[in-house]
Amino acid sequence: MPQASDPIANYLEHFSKFEKEISGESEIRKFRQDAVEEFKSFGFPTNKNEEWRFTNPSQISKIHFNHQLQKQISGEVKKQIDELAIKKFAQNRLVFVNGIFSNESSNTQFSPAIKISPVSETLHQSPESVIEIVKRPMIEGRNFFTSLNTAFMRNGAFISIPDNTTITDPIYLIFIASDDTTPFVMHPRNIISLGRNSEASIVEHYIGVSKNVYFTNVVSNIILNQGAKLEHTKIQTESVNAIHIGSTYFHQFESSKLHQNTIMIGGAIGRNNLISTLNSKNIECTFNGLSLSEGEQLLDNHTTIDHVMPNCESHELYKAILNGKSRGVFNGKIFVRKDAQKTDAKQTNRTLLLSDEATMDTKPQLEIFADDVKCTHGATIGYLDADAIFYLRSRGISENAARDMLTHAFANDIIGRISAEPVREYLNKIVHDKLNQRR
Amino acid sequence: MNSTNTFENLAESEYKWGFITDIESETAPKGLNEEIIRFISAKKKEPEWLLEFRLKAYRHWLTMVEPHWQNVHYPPIDYQDIIYYSAPKQKKINSLDEVDPELLRTYEKLGIPLEEQKQFAGVAVDAVFDSVSVATTFKDKLNDLGIIFGSFSDAVKEHPELVKKYLGSVVPANDNYYAALNSAVFTDGSFCYIPKGVRCPMELSTYFRINAAQTGQFERTLIVADENSYVSYLEGCTAPMRDENQLHAAVVELYAHDNSQIKYSTVQNWYPGDKDGKGGIYNFVTKRGKCAGINSKISWTQVETGSSITWKYPSCILQGDNSVGEFYSVAVTTNYQQADTGTKMIHIGKNTKSTIVSKGISGKFGQNSYRGQVLVQKGATNARNFSQCDSLLLGDKCGAHTFPYIEVKNRSSKVEHEASTSKIGEDQIFYCKQRGLSTEDAVNLIVNGFCKEVFRELPMEFAVEAQKLLGISLEGSVG
Numbered sequence A: 001m002p003q004a005s006d007p008i009a010n011y012l013e014h015f016s017k018f019e020k021e022i023s024g025e026s027e028i029r030k031f032r033q034d035a036v037e038e039f040k041s042f043g044f045p046t047n048k049n050e051e052w053r054f055t056n057p058s059q060i061s062k063i064h065f066n067h068q069l070q071k072q073i074s075g076e077v078k079k080q081i082d083e084l085a086i087k088k089f090a091q092n093r094l095v096f097v098n099g100i101f102s103n104e105s106s107n108t109q110f111s112p113a114i115k116i117s118p119v120s121e122t123l124h125q126s127p128e129s130v131i132e133i134v135k136r137p138m139i140e141g142r143n144f145f146t147s148l149n150t151a152f153m154r155n156g157a158f159i160s161i162p163d164n165t166t167i168t169d170p171i172y173l174i175f176i177a178s179d180d181t182t183p184f185v186m187h188p189r190n191i192i193s194l195g196r197n198s199e200a201s202i203v204e205h206y207i208g209v210s211k212n213v214y215f216t217n218v219v220s221n222i223i224l225n226q227g228a229k230l231e232h233t234k235i236q237t238e239s240v241n242a243i244h245i246g247s248t249y250f251h252q253f254e255s256s257k258l259h260q261n262t263i264m265i266g267g268a269i270g271r272n273n274l275i276s277t278l279n280s281k282n283i284e285c286t287f288n289g290l291s292l293s294e295g296e297q298l299l300d301n302h303t304t305i306d307h308v309m310p311n312c313e314s315h316e317l318y319k320a321i322l323n324g325k326s327r328g329v330f331n332g333k334i335f336v337r338k339d340a341q342k343t344d345a346k347q348t349n350r351t352l353l354l355s356d357e358a359t360m361d362t363k364p365q366l367e368i369f370a371d372d373v374k375c376t377h378g379a380t381i382g383y384l385d386a387d388a389i390f391y392l393r394s395r396g397i398s399e400n401a402a403r404d405m406l407t408h409a410f411a412n413d414i415i416g417r418i419s420a421e422p423v424r425e426y427l428n429k430i431v432h433d434k435l436n437q438r439r
Numbered sequence B: 001m002n003s004t005n006t007f008e009n010l011a012e013s014e015y016k017w018g019f020i021t022d023i024e025s026e027t028a029p030k031g032l033n034e035e036i037i038r039f040i041s042a043k044k045k046e047p048e049w050l051l052e053f054r055l056k057a058y059r060h061w062l063t064m065v066e067p068h069w070q071n072v073h074y075p076p077i078d079y080q081d082i083i084y085y086s087a088p089k090q091k092k093i094n095s096l097d098e099v100d101p102e103l104l105r106t107y108e109k110l111g112i113p114l115e116e117q118k119q120f121a122g123v124a125v126d127a128v129f130d131s132v133s134v135a136t137t138f139k140d141k142l143n144d145l146g147i148i149f150g151s152f153s154d155a156v157k158e159h160p161e162l163v164k165k166y167l168g169s170v171v172p173a174n175d176n177y178y179a180a181l182n183s184a185v186f187t188d189g190s191f192c193y194i195p196k197g198v199r200c201p202m203e204l205s206t207y208f209r210i211n212a213a214q215t216g217q218f219e220r221t222l223i224v225a226d227e228n229s230y231v232s233y234l235e236g237c238t239a240p241m242r243d244e245n246q247l248h249a250a251v252v253e254l255y256a257h258d259n260s261q262i263k264y265s266t267v268q269n270w271y272p273g274d275k276d277g278k279g280g281i282y283n284f285v286t287k288r289g290k291c292a293g294i295n296s297k298i299s300w301t302q303v304e305t306g307s308s309i310t311w312k313y314p315s316c317i318l319q320g321d322n323s324v325g326e327f328y329s330v331a332v333t334t335n336y337q338q339a340d341t342g343t344k345m346i347h348i349g350k351n352t353k354s355t356i357v358s359k360g361i362s363g364k365f366g367q368n369s370y371r372g373q374v375l376v377q378k379g380a381t382n383a384r385n386f387s388q389c390d391s392l393l394l395g396d397k398c399g400a401h402t403f404p405y406i407e408v409k410n411r412s413s414k415v416e417h418e419a420s421t422s423k424i425g426e427d428q429i430f431y432c433k434q435r436g437l438s439t440e441d442a443v444n445l446i447v448n449g450f451c452k453e454v455f456r457e458l459p460m461e462f463a464v465e466a467q468k469l470l471g472i473s474l475e476g477s478v479g
Helices: A006-021 A026-042 A074-084 A119-125 A127-134 A144-152 A386-394 A399-416 A423-436 B002-009 B034-043 B048-061 B103-109 B114-119 B139-145 B152-158 B158-164 B177-185 B427-432 B439-453 B460-474
Strands: A093-097 A098-105 A115-118 A157-163 A173-178 A184-186 A189-194 A199-208 A215-226 A229-237 A243-252 A259-264 A270-280 A284-293 A298-305 A313-322 A327-337 A343-353 A359-370 A374-382 B025-027 B086-088 B124-129 B132-137 B148-151 B188-194 B204-207 B217-223 B230-238 B245-246 B250-257 B261-268 B280-291 B295-304 B309-312 B316-317 B324-334 B338-341 B344-349 B353-362 B365-374 B386-395 B399-408 B415-425
Touching: A006 A026, A006 A144, A026 A144, A026 B309, A074 A098, A074 A173, A093 A115, A093 B460, A115 A119, A115 A298, A119 A157, A119 A189, A119 A359, A127 A157, A127 A189, A127 A215, A144 A215, A144 A243, A157 A173, A157 A259, A173 A215, A189 A199, A199 A215, A215 A229, A215 B034, A229 A243, A229 A423, A229 B261, A243 A259, A259 A270, A259 A298, A259 A399, A270 A284, A284 A298, A284 A327, A284 A399, A284 A423, A298 A313, A298 B025, A313 A327, A313 A359, A313 A399, A327 A343, A327 A374, A343 A359, A343 A399, A359 A374, A374 B025, A386 A399, B025 B261, B034 B048, B034 B217, B048 B177, B048 B316, B148 B152, B152 B188, B152 B217, B158 B188, B177 B280, B188 B204, B188 B230, B188 B386, B217 B230, B217 B261, B230 B338, B230 B386, B245 B338, B250 B261, B250 B295, B261 B280, B261 B460, B280 B295, B280 B324, B295 B338, B295 B439, B295 B460, B316 B353, B324 B338, B324 B365, B324 B439, B344 B353, B353 B399, B365 B386, B365 B415, B386 B399, B386 B439, B399 B415, B427 B439, B439 B460
Parallel strands: A093 A173, A157 A189, A173 A199, A184 A215, A189 A215, A199 A229, A215 A243, A229 A259, A243 A270, A259 A284, A270 A298, A284 A313, A298 A327, A313 A343, A327 A359, A343 A374, B124 B204, B188 B217, B204 B230, B217 B250, B230 B261, B245 B280, B250 B280, B261 B295, B280 B309, B280 B316, B295 B324, B309 B338, B316 B344, B324 B353, B338 B365, B344 B365, B353 B386, B365 B399, B386 B415
Antiparallel strands: A093 A098, A115 A157, A359 B399, A374 B415, B025 B086, B124 B132, B148 B188
């Protein structure tokens, strides 16, 4: 593997090349340059940084990633997409292969009022609509990798749903990595905005088939305007050597409802940052998460719910199943700012350790500055209940089958909360296969 | 809300222990260097190895950086502006009668009349005034049982082998910034050794007081419970009111052998600063216990009402199989007080158990953080932990924060953590008032109920004192 002496210098070198390629986009140029200054000032994070205490990103800094993305798509990749993606969503999907939009594999059947396009196109036609959303101030969750993404953003989905519009079919975004030539990095950026009282369901799916090391550094900015309802599901099934770092920033406005599901299964290192800012009153925010890890995987979930205004509710349930020598991390932050009276926030984190060599680090974090609030959090780490196994065995079920049933039930608690049936089916199959493959 | 307005109008609670005792004291010049350390060591006629221990700690301290990760804020401390040694000028004390009557009156004001306690209370007290241990009651009675209890300096002279063996065995001199500082300059403290098979018949107690201005108090407590022994130890603290901040960086080490049990209770009431946040003690303490032997148990109970900043994590290293660690805490922050406190439970041995109950109460502009770690090592089969941290908010300008770290490396272990934050409900107050209680009494009742799980772990006399203290600390802070 080529070694990079100074990761920042490396990214800067790539940036100067990248800037030449995108000479047309004058409005966004300044914006990118600011982002470069920002990631330079952050510096490459190390585990001395509290946010990266349990996931040491310095190993990522050592890899020299190719920024030149592979353009051609072989017939092989098309077959893989059909095989690995959720088939029932084939009618409404945007496909990005190795970070580049694939027109031929994508399909949308929505009315033209609903704008769904690759970000590269939007950046070209109306960069201001991208900047407007990306520019929104972030109080929490600013980090090196997001700035890095902003500097290099070109691919990803731009979705804008007008006011009072309901979309029943989920919008399916597929990011597939299939390039096996050199370690490469992609910086997809999804920019999504829901108008007032509109309703939608969006599924982001990250699929990996390359055996090589590659790095997905994805950022999504999602706005829920007044009264909007969104179910957002992120499925991460990258391949075994992949590094996936993703940050999703939600901005919620009055009476909006967010239902977010995060399923992390793949990658050597998978880090997911989820930040929702509740900017107005009567907002509901739900975060559900499930991670399944084995081998030497490291799956890390960092969530932040920022209660800024009164009368908002948030619910969070994160579960992890760890096998092999894998490591899991959960850090759930809840901020209740001084004006956020009558906040109702609940956070639960449950972990199942299936092997003696697996490790879990959990850190719930509540920071409360208002007095009239109801905030609770709970965390448990343990093994399957011996009594429950005994109960099943006493009814003639083998020990292995009993364990599988209980493990599956543990996972199903999250999967069952996803409203799109094809997603549930797909995930149940994955959990089932994972459990079988264990022996 | 009318009821809360009446609270605000209630008399501001005054710090009742804020008197200054006029006693001639012998102090070292301000500042910290090897000379000062040699001076302290020479004053105390210490053996060579202890001076070496200090100097090694000091040299290490010089290489360390002051930590800043904590959730408390204070102006930088000038370590050269502190007096590291201050002792009441006294001749050698043979009996209690020889102690300066002025000093004894101070303790009477504090509510621990040594004379009286000697006769009635059955509590053996080792009082530490500024940095030097003044008098120890009941020494003879304890001696009969083979229990060694007295000032650290005496222990160094009389039982150097024990001190040498255990000093730094739980909190190494280079453990952290303040432990290293303490190891370099500690002046006195308490030492306690319970021999094999002895159950200490009375509560042992130390009373700390910072009297002289511009001094830091760096005491060191070392408690060793040998096999099959039991001891319950109490610690109380006060300081006079002063405008400048004073640093208190103590180290407490507990060492529990096989089947022994140590119960350590603290009622900390250092001067918290005035209502504008001026003055007060910085209480940066390292407390750690090691359950080295099988079936050993260490239990920490703390009631923290004082100090402008409280920053400490009484911890347990559960090394022996079947050992048990407990942590019960009530931390109150009102006015501009800040607290970042909690515990660490390190599970190393098999079947180790730990319980954490933490209650944080914030009023006015107080900021209260619970920070804790539960670490289950790979070999800690069947480890069990239960943690609960609840916060009660009494105003809309205060804050409650929790930072629990849970790290599990063993699948047969079971770790549970729960936390909640709430305020006193208007309906609860209404219910009490309906039954003829004043708003203030109602709040006291509810807060005491909130803390009950912790108070019942305190020895009886202390529990009563803690309840009173809580009431006084919270006077006028609801609103």
